[in-house]
Amino acid sequence: MDLVAPVVVEPLRRRRCSECHQGPLERMIVEFNATVCLDCADLGHLVFLRRGHTALTRRAREGSSLWAVVVRHNRRRTRYERQGLLVEEEALAAAEAACLADAEARARRRARDASRRARRDAEITATLEREILRLFPGCPGERAAEIAAHAATKGSGRVGRTAAGRALDRGAVTAAVRAAVRHVDTDYDALLMAGVPRHQARTTIAPAVEAVLRAWRTE
Structure with a gap:
């Protein structure tokens, strides 16, 4: 059997209940063209869950034996738009607990992934540092470490991150x-x-660069 959820309206102007005459109403339903408050409609025990959290909404709706859709009229768009749901308080609490457990699981997974990436980045940097010292045995150890760390910075697009x-x-x-x-x-x-152009600046300092590299190539 297909379920048909009650539709609850958030009125744009002041309304009173046609049965108990309470008002103004924050939310109401319309029965036979008459305004009825949630208490008279036997929906007063439900709690409001604003739209925006898909998993929470789905779980609360699935766990609630009675629920209703809340809408409000958008005058500019000339249509009713969903604002959220009314669900049973126990169902909402259970849904919030399940989503919190999911969030904690995702946080633990992100932490594990970050740890793996950090270890991988450290391995890349250490391997590059060893290769720098192999090619340039005269390079001071701290400089080799600095060069490797700079070149291997994740997301930098620098040499250490290229294939x-x-x-x-x-x-x-x-x-x-x-x-x-x-x-x-x-x-x-x-x-x-x-203001010296890049290519001219490189040409100017090229002899100094090569002198350092020659010194570093020997122990």
């Missing part, structure tokens, strides 16, 4: 080291701030 970087391609690793030397060990940034 070539993860595969420890020699050219990609060298590019990461060269970029670090360019910014830290030369006047490259100052030249850019002075």
Whole structure:
């Protein structure tokens, strides 16, 4: 048998119950063109659940033996629009508990996923650091660690996050080291701030970069 839920209206103007004459009514139903309050309609024991939380709404509706749809007329759109549901208080409490359990489970899963990603990121960084020291054994350990951490920052699009970087391609690793030397060990940034075009600035500081790389290639 198909279920037909009662429709409860939030009136736009003051109304009184045609049976008990209480008012103004926050919510009402219309029976035979007459306004009836929720108590007289035997819906007064239900509690309002505003729309917006799909899972909570579904669970509360499924757990409630009696429920009603709440609507309000939108004058601009000339139509009635759903505002939420009236459900049994016990059903709403059970639905809230179930959704809270789901939220806690999702939070635990997100924490586990974050932990796995952090371990993976640490592995990528450590592997890149070892490769930097293999290619440039004269590079100070702290610089190698800084370069690896910078190049492997997640979401940065830098060398360490590219396929070539993860595969420890020699050219990609060298590019990461060269970029670090360019910014830290030369006047490259100052030249850019002075308005020198990028390609000209790179040409100017290229000898200094290569001198550092040659020194780092030997122990």
